[in-house]
Amino acid sequence: MPSYTADYLYPIAAEPIKNGIVTLDDHGTIIYIQDPAAPDYTAPATPPEKLGGILIPGFVNAHCHLELSHLRGRSATGKTLLPFLVDVVTLRGASPEEIEATIRKQDRLMWEAGIQAVGDICNQDDTAATKRDSPIRYYSFVEMFDFLQAGQAEASYERYLPAYAAQPEPKSAVPHAPYTVSEPLYSRINALNTGTESVSIHNQETPAEDELFQTGQGAFREFFAGFGASLDDFKAPGTPSIYHALQHMDPRKRTLFVHNTLTAPEAILAAEAWGENGVYWVTCPNANLYIENRLPRYDHFLDAGAKVCIGTDSLTSNWQLSILEELRTISRYQSYVPLASLLRWATLNGAEALQFDADLGSLERGKTPGLLNLTDLTGTTPEDFRIGAGTQVRRIA
Ligand SMILES: [Zn+2]
Numbered sequence: 001m002p003s004y005t006a007d008y009l010y011p012i013a014a015e016p017i018k019n020g021i022v023t024l025d026d027h028g029t030i031i032y033i034q035d036p037a038a039p040d041y042t043a044p045a046t047p048p049e050k051l052g053g054i055l056i057p058g059f060v061n062a063h064c065h066l067e068l069s070h071l072r073g074r075s076a077t078g079k080t081l082l083p084f085l086v087d088v089v090t091l092r093g094a095s096p097e098e099i100e101a102t103i104r105k106q107d108r109l110m111w112e113a114g115i116q117a118v119g120d121i122c123n124q125d126d127t128a129a130t131k132r133d134s135p136i137r138y139y140s141f142v143e144m145f146d147f148l149q150a151g152q153a154e155a156s157y158e159r160y161l162p163a164y165a166a167q168p169e170p171k172s173a174v175p176h177a178p179y180t181v182s183e184p185l186y187s188r189i190n191a192l193n194t195g196t197e198s199v200s201i202h203n204q205e206t207p208a209e210d211e212l213f214q215t216g217q218g219a220f221r222e223f224f225a226g227f228g229a230s231l232d233d234f235k236a237p238g239t240p241s242i243y244h245a246l247q248h249m250d251p252r253k254r255t256l257f258v259h260n261t262l263t264a265p266e267a268i269l270a271a272e273a274w275g276e277n278g279v280y281w282v283t284c285p286n287a288n289l290y291i292e293n294r295l296p297r298y299d300h301f302l303d304a305g306a307k308v309c310i311g312t313d314s315l316t317s318n319w320q321l322s323i324l325e326e327l328r329t330i331s332r333y334q335s336y337v338p339l340a341s342l343l344r345w346a347t348l349n350g351a352e353a354l355q356f357d358a359d360l361g362s363l364e365r366g367k368t369p370g371l372l373n374l375t376d377l378t379g380t381t382p383e384d385f386r387i388g389a390g391t392q393v394r395r396i397a
Helices: 066-071 081-091 096-112 128-133 150-166 183-192 207-215 220-226 241-248 265-274 285-292 298-303 323-333 339-346 348-353
Strands: 003-005 021-024 030-034 054-056 059-064 115-122 137-144 171-175 198-203 254-259 279-283 307-310 372-375 392-395
Touching: 059 254, 059 279, 059 307, 059 323, 059 348, 066 081, 066 096, 066 115, 081 207, 081 220, 081 285, 096 115, 096 128, 115 198, 115 348, 128 137, 137 150, 137 183, 137 198, 150 171, 150 183, 171 183, 198 241, 207 220, 207 241, 241 265, 265 279, 265 298, 279 348, 285 323, 307 323, 307 339, 307 348, 323 339, 339 348
Parallel strands: 059 115, 115 137, 137 171, 171 198, 198 254, 254 279, 279 307
Antiparallel strands: 003 021, 021 030, 054 372, 372 392
16 A cells, blocks of 8 residues: 655645655555654554655646647637637537547646546537546536527527537536527526536626626627627626526536636625535636636635636647646736645635545545645745746656
Protein backbone atom coordinates (compact mmCIF):
# COMPACT_ATOMS: atom_id res chain seq x y z
CA MET A 1 0.00 0.00 0.00
CA PRO A 2 1.73 3.23 -1.11
CA SER A 3 1.95 6.17 1.33
CA TYR A 4 2.87 9.75 0.49
CA THR A 5 3.71 12.83 2.49
CA ALA A 6 4.51 16.43 1.57
CA ASP A 7 5.08 19.79 3.29
CA TYR A 8 1.30 20.04 3.75
CA LEU A 9 -1.62 17.76 2.95
CA TYR A 10 -4.88 19.55 2.05
CA PRO A 11 -7.84 17.25 2.82
CA ILE A 12 -10.10 20.12 1.54
CA ALA A 13 -12.95 19.14 3.88
CA ALA A 14 -10.62 19.78 6.86
CA GLU A 15 -7.70 22.06 7.75
CA PRO A 16 -4.28 21.52 6.07
CA ILE A 17 -2.07 18.99 7.87
CA LYS A 18 1.65 19.74 8.18
CA ASN A 19 3.62 16.73 6.87
CA GLY A 20 0.29 14.88 6.55
CA ILE A 21 0.41 11.32 5.26
CA VAL A 22 -2.03 9.64 2.88
CA THR A 23 -2.09 5.87 2.36
CA LEU A 24 -3.90 4.34 -0.62
CA ASP A 25 -4.75 0.81 -1.64
CA ASP A 26 -3.92 -0.54 -5.10
CA HIS A 27 -7.20 0.80 -6.50
CA GLY A 28 -6.56 4.35 -5.30
CA THR A 29 -8.97 4.15 -2.35
CA ILE A 30 -7.77 6.14 0.66
CA ILE A 31 -7.06 3.85 3.62
CA TYR A 32 -5.61 6.42 6.04
CA ILE A 33 -5.05 10.13 6.40
CA GLN A 34 -2.56 10.72 9.22
CA ASP A 35 -1.22 13.70 11.14
CA PRO A 36 2.28 12.93 12.50
CA ALA A 37 1.70 15.51 15.26
CA ALA A 38 -1.42 13.73 16.56
CA PRO A 39 -1.03 12.01 19.99
CA ASP A 40 -2.25 8.65 18.65
CA TYR A 41 0.01 8.68 15.56
CA THR A 42 1.73 5.43 14.59
CA ALA A 43 4.04 5.48 11.58
CA PRO A 44 3.06 3.37 8.54
CA ALA A 45 4.89 0.04 8.25
CA THR A 46 6.64 1.29 5.10
CA PRO A 47 7.97 4.87 5.31
CA PRO A 48 5.92 7.23 3.11
CA GLU A 49 7.38 8.67 -0.08
CA LYS A 50 8.37 12.25 0.74
CA LEU A 51 7.33 14.91 -1.78
CA GLY A 52 7.78 18.70 -1.79
CA GLY A 53 4.90 21.16 -1.93
CA ILE A 54 1.36 20.06 -1.10
CA LEU A 55 -0.90 17.05 -1.67
CA ILE A 56 -4.47 17.60 -2.87
CA PRO A 57 -7.28 15.49 -4.38
CA GLY A 58 -7.81 15.33 -8.15
CA PHE A 59 -9.36 18.37 -9.84
CA VAL A 60 -12.96 18.60 -11.04
CA ASN A 61 -13.53 20.49 -14.30
CA ALA A 62 -17.13 21.59 -13.84
CA HIS A 63 -17.63 23.03 -17.34
CA CYS A 64 -16.15 21.79 -20.59
CA HIS A 65 -17.28 21.20 -24.19
CA LEU A 66 -15.02 18.27 -25.08
CA GLU A 67 -16.69 17.84 -28.48
CA LEU A 68 -15.33 21.24 -29.61
CA SER A 69 -11.70 20.22 -29.06
CA HIS A 70 -10.92 20.33 -32.80
CA LEU A 71 -11.63 24.10 -32.88
CA ARG A 72 -8.53 25.07 -30.93
CA GLY A 73 -7.12 28.36 -32.27
CA ARG A 74 -9.82 28.82 -34.93
CA SER A 75 -11.57 31.80 -33.30
CA ALA A 76 -9.43 34.86 -32.59
CA THR A 77 -9.16 36.22 -29.04
CA GLY A 78 -10.88 39.38 -27.85
CA LYS A 79 -13.80 39.35 -30.32
CA THR A 80 -16.52 39.50 -27.59
CA LEU A 81 -19.22 36.88 -27.13
CA LEU A 82 -21.58 37.34 -30.07
CA PRO A 83 -18.94 37.19 -32.87
CA PHE A 84 -17.38 34.29 -30.93
CA LEU A 85 -20.69 32.36 -30.94
CA VAL A 86 -21.01 32.93 -34.69
CA ASP A 87 -17.55 31.38 -35.07
CA VAL A 88 -18.52 28.34 -32.98
CA VAL A 89 -21.63 27.72 -35.07
CA THR A 90 -20.01 28.34 -38.46
CA LEU A 91 -16.56 26.76 -37.93
CA ARG A 92 -17.43 23.56 -36.09
CA GLY A 93 -17.64 21.29 -39.12
CA ALA A 94 -14.75 18.80 -39.47
CA SER A 95 -14.19 15.18 -40.43
CA PRO A 96 -15.41 12.57 -37.92
CA GLU A 97 -11.83 11.26 -37.71
CA GLU A 98 -10.43 14.66 -36.74
CA ILE A 99 -13.20 15.25 -34.18
CA GLU A 100 -12.71 11.80 -32.62
CA ALA A 101 -8.91 12.08 -32.50
CA THR A 102 -8.92 15.48 -30.79
CA ILE A 103 -11.55 14.35 -28.26
CA ARG A 104 -9.43 11.29 -27.34
CA LYS A 105 -6.27 13.39 -27.07
CA GLN A 106 -7.82 16.05 -24.85
CA ASP A 107 -9.45 13.47 -22.59
CA ARG A 108 -5.98 11.97 -22.03
CA LEU A 109 -4.37 15.39 -21.48
CA MET A 110 -7.03 16.34 -18.93
CA TRP A 111 -6.32 13.15 -16.98
CA GLU A 112 -2.58 13.80 -17.08
CA ALA A 113 -3.20 17.40 -15.89
CA GLY A 114 -4.89 16.03 -12.77
CA ILE A 115 -8.57 16.22 -13.76
CA GLN A 116 -10.64 13.48 -12.11
CA ALA A 117 -14.14 14.44 -13.25
CA VAL A 118 -15.71 16.67 -15.90
CA GLY A 119 -19.09 18.31 -16.34
CA ASP A 120 -19.30 18.18 -20.11
CA ILE A 121 -21.69 20.09 -22.35
CA CYS A 122 -22.68 18.20 -25.49
CA ASN A 123 -24.85 19.03 -28.48
CA GLN A 124 -23.81 15.82 -30.28
CA ASP A 125 -22.92 12.21 -29.51
CA ASP A 126 -19.24 12.61 -30.56
CA THR A 127 -17.80 12.24 -27.05
CA ALA A 128 -19.84 9.22 -25.90
CA ALA A 129 -17.33 6.50 -26.85
CA THR A 130 -14.36 8.33 -25.28
CA LYS A 131 -16.31 8.84 -22.06
CA ARG A 132 -17.04 5.12 -21.79
CA ASP A 133 -13.31 4.31 -22.09
CA SER A 134 -11.92 7.13 -19.95
CA PRO A 135 -10.55 6.98 -16.38
CA ILE A 136 -12.20 10.42 -15.97
CA ARG A 137 -15.77 10.47 -14.61
CA TYR A 138 -18.05 12.51 -16.82
CA TYR A 139 -21.40 14.13 -16.16
CA SER A 140 -22.93 14.87 -19.58
CA PHE A 141 -25.09 17.96 -19.92
CA VAL A 142 -26.93 17.55 -23.23
CA GLU A 143 -27.50 21.13 -24.25
CA MET A 144 -30.48 22.35 -26.27
CA PHE A 145 -31.35 25.69 -27.89
CA ASP A 146 -33.81 27.14 -30.40
CA PHE A 147 -32.79 30.85 -30.47
CA LEU A 148 -36.01 31.82 -28.60
CA GLN A 149 -38.13 30.54 -31.50
CA ALA A 150 -41.11 28.87 -29.81
CA GLY A 151 -42.26 27.54 -33.17
CA GLN A 152 -38.94 25.69 -33.51
CA ALA A 153 -38.90 24.25 -29.98
CA GLU A 154 -40.29 20.82 -30.86
CA ALA A 155 -38.01 20.35 -33.86
CA SER A 156 -34.97 21.48 -31.83
CA TYR A 157 -35.83 19.11 -29.02
CA GLU A 158 -36.19 16.18 -31.44
CA ARG A 159 -32.84 17.07 -33.00
CA TYR A 160 -31.02 16.78 -29.65
CA LEU A 161 -32.68 13.58 -28.43
CA PRO A 162 -30.21 11.24 -30.22
CA ALA A 163 -27.29 12.99 -28.47
CA TYR A 164 -29.11 12.58 -25.17
CA ALA A 165 -29.75 8.88 -25.84
CA ALA A 166 -26.12 8.22 -26.80
CA GLN A 167 -24.40 9.78 -23.79
CA PRO A 168 -23.57 7.48 -20.88
CA GLU A 169 -25.04 8.05 -17.40
CA PRO A 170 -25.03 10.28 -15.50
CA LYS A 171 -26.56 12.89 -17.80
CA SER A 172 -29.26 15.52 -18.03
CA ALA A 173 -30.86 17.81 -20.60
CA VAL A 174 -29.93 21.48 -20.14
CA PRO A 175 -30.76 24.88 -21.65
CA HIS A 176 -27.83 26.63 -23.39
CA ALA A 177 -28.49 30.18 -22.12
CA PRO A 178 -31.42 32.45 -21.28
CA TYR A 179 -31.14 34.10 -24.71
CA THR A 180 -31.35 30.89 -26.75
CA VAL A 181 -34.17 28.86 -25.14
CA SER A 182 -37.90 29.44 -25.67
CA GLU A 183 -40.53 28.67 -23.02
CA PRO A 184 -41.78 25.47 -24.71
CA LEU A 185 -38.19 24.20 -25.00
CA TYR A 186 -37.61 24.88 -21.28
CA SER A 187 -40.74 22.79 -20.61
CA ARG A 188 -39.43 19.92 -22.75
CA ILE A 189 -36.02 20.03 -21.03
CA ASN A 190 -37.57 20.08 -17.54
CA ALA A 191 -39.84 17.15 -18.41
CA LEU A 192 -36.93 15.02 -19.66
CA ASN A 193 -35.11 15.34 -16.30
CA THR A 194 -37.26 13.11 -14.10
CA GLY A 195 -34.75 12.30 -11.32
CA THR A 196 -32.24 14.08 -9.09
CA GLU A 197 -30.13 15.44 -11.95
CA SER A 198 -27.69 18.31 -11.91
CA VAL A 199 -28.32 20.87 -14.67
CA SER A 200 -26.42 23.87 -16.00
CA ILE A 201 -26.92 27.10 -17.95
CA HIS A 202 -24.53 29.70 -19.39
CA ASN A 203 -25.15 32.94 -17.50
CA GLN A 204 -24.39 36.67 -17.83
CA GLU A 205 -21.26 36.44 -19.92
CA THR A 206 -21.61 39.71 -21.89
CA PRO A 207 -23.26 43.11 -21.25
CA ALA A 208 -25.48 42.61 -24.31
CA GLU A 209 -27.18 39.65 -22.60
CA ASP A 210 -28.57 41.69 -19.72
CA GLU A 211 -29.38 44.54 -22.14
CA LEU A 212 -31.60 42.21 -24.18
CA PHE A 213 -33.54 41.12 -21.11
CA GLN A 214 -33.75 44.56 -19.56
CA THR A 215 -34.64 46.58 -22.68
CA GLY A 216 -35.18 44.21 -25.60
CA GLN A 217 -32.49 46.11 -27.48
CA GLY A 218 -28.78 45.88 -28.17
CA ALA A 219 -26.34 43.74 -30.11
CA PHE A 220 -28.43 40.58 -29.78
CA ARG A 221 -30.94 41.91 -32.35
CA GLU A 222 -28.39 41.77 -35.15
CA PHE A 223 -27.03 38.46 -33.84
CA PHE A 224 -30.47 36.87 -34.04
CA ALA A 225 -31.10 38.34 -37.51
CA GLY A 226 -27.83 36.75 -38.66
CA PHE A 227 -29.25 33.33 -37.79
CA GLY A 228 -32.57 34.13 -39.46
CA ALA A 229 -34.27 34.27 -36.05
CA SER A 230 -36.86 36.90 -35.21
CA LEU A 231 -37.29 38.55 -31.82
CA ASP A 232 -40.84 39.66 -32.66
CA ASP A 233 -42.36 37.34 -30.07
CA PHE A 234 -39.79 38.10 -27.36
CA LYS A 235 -40.97 40.41 -24.60
CA ALA A 236 -38.12 41.74 -22.44
CA PRO A 237 -38.94 41.06 -18.76
CA GLY A 238 -37.03 44.18 -17.65
CA THR A 239 -34.64 42.24 -15.39
CA PRO A 240 -31.12 40.85 -15.83
CA SER A 241 -31.14 37.55 -17.71
CA ILE A 242 -30.56 35.32 -14.67
CA TYR A 243 -33.99 36.19 -13.22
CA HIS A 244 -35.56 34.94 -16.45
CA ALA A 245 -33.63 31.69 -16.08
CA LEU A 246 -34.83 31.31 -12.48
CA GLN A 247 -38.42 31.57 -13.65
CA HIS A 248 -38.01 28.82 -16.24
CA MET A 249 -35.61 26.30 -14.69
CA ASP A 250 -36.58 23.72 -12.07
CA PRO A 251 -35.52 24.87 -8.56
CA ARG A 252 -35.44 21.23 -7.38
CA LYS A 253 -32.43 20.44 -9.60
CA ARG A 254 -28.87 21.05 -8.49
CA THR A 255 -28.02 23.99 -10.75
CA LEU A 256 -24.70 25.17 -12.17
CA PHE A 257 -24.62 28.77 -13.39
CA VAL A 258 -21.67 29.11 -15.75
CA HIS A 259 -19.47 32.22 -16.31
CA ASN A 260 -21.33 34.82 -14.19
CA THR A 261 -18.92 37.49 -15.37
CA LEU A 262 -21.50 40.23 -14.78
CA THR A 263 -23.56 38.71 -11.95
CA ALA A 264 -24.37 41.26 -9.24
CA PRO A 265 -24.44 40.46 -5.49
CA GLU A 266 -28.25 40.68 -5.31
CA ALA A 267 -28.59 38.19 -8.20
CA ILE A 268 -26.30 35.74 -6.40
CA LEU A 269 -28.54 35.95 -3.32
CA ALA A 270 -31.71 35.60 -5.42
CA ALA A 271 -30.43 32.42 -7.07
CA GLU A 272 -29.23 31.00 -3.74
CA ALA A 273 -32.72 31.60 -2.28
CA TRP A 274 -34.36 30.03 -5.35
CA GLY A 275 -32.37 26.76 -5.50
CA GLU A 276 -33.76 23.96 -3.31
CA ASN A 277 -30.94 21.46 -3.88
CA GLY A 278 -27.79 23.52 -4.23
CA VAL A 279 -26.66 26.34 -6.51
CA TYR A 280 -23.10 26.31 -7.89
CA TRP A 281 -21.25 29.12 -9.68
CA VAL A 282 -18.81 27.87 -12.30
CA THR A 283 -16.09 30.25 -13.38
CA CYS A 284 -14.00 29.74 -16.54
CA PRO A 285 -11.53 32.64 -16.21
CA ASN A 286 -9.31 31.88 -19.19
CA ALA A 287 -12.34 31.65 -21.50
CA ASN A 288 -13.63 34.96 -20.13
CA LEU A 289 -10.29 36.59 -20.91
CA TYR A 290 -10.11 34.85 -24.31
CA ILE A 291 -13.55 36.05 -25.42
CA GLU A 292 -14.40 39.23 -23.53
CA ASN A 293 -11.23 40.34 -21.74
CA ARG A 294 -13.01 40.48 -18.40
CA LEU A 295 -13.33 38.36 -15.26
CA PRO A 296 -16.07 37.89 -12.65
CA ARG A 297 -15.74 39.79 -9.37
CA TYR A 298 -14.81 36.88 -7.11
CA ASP A 299 -15.25 38.99 -3.96
CA HIS A 300 -19.01 39.03 -4.66
CA PHE A 301 -19.09 35.23 -4.45
CA LEU A 302 -16.80 35.05 -1.41
CA ASP A 303 -18.91 37.66 0.40
CA ALA A 304 -22.11 35.70 -0.33
CA GLY A 305 -20.59 32.40 0.83
CA ALA A 306 -21.51 31.06 -2.62
CA LYS A 307 -20.11 27.76 -3.88
CA VAL A 308 -17.76 28.49 -6.78
CA CYS A 309 -16.47 25.77 -9.13
CA ILE A 310 -13.80 25.90 -11.84
CA GLY A 311 -14.30 25.07 -15.52
CA THR A 312 -12.11 25.23 -18.60
CA ASP A 313 -14.89 25.80 -21.14
CA SER A 314 -13.84 24.50 -24.59
CA LEU A 315 -10.68 24.76 -26.66
CA THR A 316 -12.59 27.18 -28.91
CA SER A 317 -12.06 29.76 -26.15
CA ASN A 318 -9.03 28.47 -24.26
CA TRP A 319 -5.42 27.58 -24.84
CA GLN A 320 -5.59 24.30 -22.89
CA LEU A 321 -7.99 22.27 -20.70
CA SER A 322 -6.18 22.65 -17.37
CA ILE A 323 -7.65 23.51 -13.99
CA LEU A 324 -4.22 24.60 -12.72
CA GLU A 325 -4.05 27.19 -15.52
CA GLU A 326 -7.48 28.53 -14.47
CA LEU A 327 -6.30 28.82 -10.85
CA ARG A 328 -3.11 30.52 -12.01
CA THR A 329 -5.17 33.15 -13.83
CA ILE A 330 -7.38 33.86 -10.80
CA SER A 331 -4.27 34.08 -8.60
CA ARG A 332 -2.67 36.54 -11.02
CA TYR A 333 -5.63 38.93 -11.43
CA GLN A 334 -7.48 38.60 -8.09
CA SER A 335 -4.74 37.48 -5.76
CA TYR A 336 -6.85 38.15 -2.66
CA VAL A 337 -8.60 34.80 -3.17
CA PRO A 338 -6.90 32.45 -0.64
CA LEU A 339 -5.32 29.22 -1.86
CA ALA A 340 -7.63 27.19 0.39
CA SER A 341 -10.67 28.72 -1.37
CA LEU A 342 -9.21 28.10 -4.82
CA LEU A 343 -8.49 24.47 -3.99
CA ARG A 344 -12.01 23.93 -2.69
CA TRP A 345 -13.46 25.52 -5.85
CA ALA A 346 -11.27 23.24 -7.98
CA THR A 347 -12.11 19.99 -6.17
CA LEU A 348 -14.90 19.47 -3.62
CA ASN A 349 -17.31 22.14 -4.90
CA GLY A 350 -17.13 20.72 -8.43
CA ALA A 351 -17.56 17.17 -7.10
CA GLU A 352 -20.68 18.28 -5.20
CA ALA A 353 -22.06 20.14 -8.22
CA LEU A 354 -21.78 16.94 -10.30
CA GLN A 355 -22.91 14.74 -7.38
CA PHE A 356 -19.63 12.81 -7.39
CA ASP A 357 -18.68 13.88 -3.85
CA ALA A 358 -19.28 10.46 -2.28
CA ASP A 359 -16.07 9.36 -4.06
CA LEU A 360 -14.27 12.48 -5.28
CA GLY A 361 -13.27 16.00 -4.27
CA SER A 362 -11.55 15.54 -0.90
CA LEU A 363 -8.87 13.41 0.74
CA GLU A 364 -10.99 11.31 3.09
CA ARG A 365 -10.91 7.68 4.10
CA GLY A 366 -12.90 5.49 1.70
CA LYS A 367 -12.89 7.95 -1.20
CA THR A 368 -11.06 7.47 -4.53
CA PRO A 369 -10.43 11.11 -5.35
CA GLY A 370 -7.06 10.84 -7.13
CA LEU A 371 -3.95 12.39 -5.62
CA LEU A 372 -2.07 15.40 -6.98
CA ASN A 373 1.20 17.02 -5.94
CA LEU A 374 1.36 20.81 -6.36
CA THR A 375 4.91 22.15 -6.18
CA ASP A 376 6.65 25.51 -6.55
CA LEU A 377 3.93 27.50 -4.80
CA THR A 378 4.97 30.94 -3.61
CA GLY A 379 5.01 31.47 0.17
CA THR A 380 6.03 29.10 2.94
CA THR A 381 2.92 28.47 5.09
CA PRO A 382 -0.77 27.78 4.34
CA GLU A 383 -1.53 31.43 5.24
CA ASP A 384 0.63 32.84 2.44
CA PHE A 385 0.80 30.02 -0.12
CA ARG A 386 -0.18 31.24 -3.59
CA ILE A 387 -0.21 29.66 -7.03
CA GLY A 388 2.49 31.46 -8.99
CA ALA A 389 3.90 31.51 -12.51
CA GLY A 390 6.06 28.47 -11.78
CA THR A 391 3.57 26.27 -9.88
CA GLN A 392 3.40 22.72 -11.27
CA VAL A 393 0.98 19.82 -10.87
CA ARG A 394 1.84 16.11 -11.02
CA ARG A 395 -0.60 13.22 -10.76
CA ILE A 396 0.48 10.73 -8.08
CA ALA A 397 -2.61 8.48 -8.16
ZN1 LIG B 1 -19.56 26.83 -22.19
